[in-house]
Amino acid sequence: MSADSNLPPALQALQQWAASERLSGVTYVDQARIDAFADATGDHNWIHVDPGRAQVQLPGGQTIAHGFLLLSLTVQDDVAALAGFPGIAHVLNYGLNKVRFLAPVPSGSEVRVRSQLVSLGARQPDQWLLTQRKTVERVADGELALVAEQLSLIVVAR
Numbered sequence: 001m002s003a004d005s006n007l008p009p010a011l012q013a014l015q016q017w018a019a020s021e022r023l024s025g026v027t028y029v030d031q032a033r034i035d036a037f038a039d040a041t042g043d044h045n046w047i048h049v050d051p052g053r054a055q056v057q058l059p060g061g062q063t064i065a066h067g068f069l070l071l072s073l074t075v076q077d078d079v080a081a082l083a084g085f086p087g088i089a090h091v092l093n094y095g096l097n098k099v100r101f102l103a104p105v106p107s108g109s110e111v112r113v114r115s116q117l118v119s120l121g122a123r124q125p126d127q128w129l130l131t132q133r134k135t136v137e138r139v140a141d142g143e144l145a146l147v148a149e150q151l152s153l154i155v156v157a158r
Contacts, residue, residue, distance in 0.1 A: 008156050010087025011120065011128055017081065018117040018130060024077045026139055029065045031107045037069040051107070062106040070105060070146045074113050074134040078152070082130075087157050094129065094151035103138070103145045110139040118149060128154040 007015060031051060038044045046053050048063050055061040075093070082091040105111060118131040129151060136146040 007120070007128075008087065010085050010156055011154065014082070014085050014088070014130070014154065015117070015120050017085075018115075018120065018132065022077065022115040024073075024113040024115075026110045026112050027073055029069070029105055029107065029109050029111055031063060034063060034065050034069065034107055037066055037072075041066070041068065043068075060104075060106055062108065064104040064106055065109070067099075067101040067146065070101070070111065070136045071099060071148060073111065073136060074115075074146075074148060074150060077113065078115070078132075082152060082154070088154060089157040090153075090155040092153040092155070094153040096151065097131070097149040099146070099148040101146055103143050105136075105138060105145045111136050111145065112139055113137075120154075123153070126156045126158060128156065130154055 034048050038049050043066055047058060048066055051063050054063040058064070079091075082088065114135045114137065116133045118133050120128060120130050123129045130153075132150050132152070134146075134148045134150050135144050137144050
């Protein structure tokens with residue numbers, strides 16, 4: 001995709017970056033990470049934090065990562081990249097349009113995030129809304145664990 005000449009110069013480069021499908025590095029989702037997320041959120045449901053009970057009662061015999069833990073992984077590669085474009089003053093999390101948790105991610109799994117541009121449009125003067133499709137996939141079998149449409153508010157420097 002070529003840059004839209006109607007965009008401010010800072011957003012032309014951002015659009016080119018966002019238009020290419022991006023695949024993150026591999027993230028290891030171990031029990032320590034799941035437990036830390038449980039502590040941070042207060043979600044100590046046994047399916048996440050009790051390996052002994054999971055071994056007996058869950059298919060596969062392992063605890064599973066929180067869906068919101070997986071969702072949080074979708075922003076890590078974008079944070080530095082988006083803020084690094086010259087001419088961009090701020091990048092703010094603007095929310096989500098859609099989120100679906102499609103498959104469990106057992107403790108000890110490796111995952112990666114795939115990002116694709118959905119749209120980049122003007123919202124207000126000097127403010128643009130970046131919409132990206134994010135997926136989290138299990139490395140072992142390529143199964144999609146999460147699909148989300150993520151929104152970022154881009155503020156162009158004056």
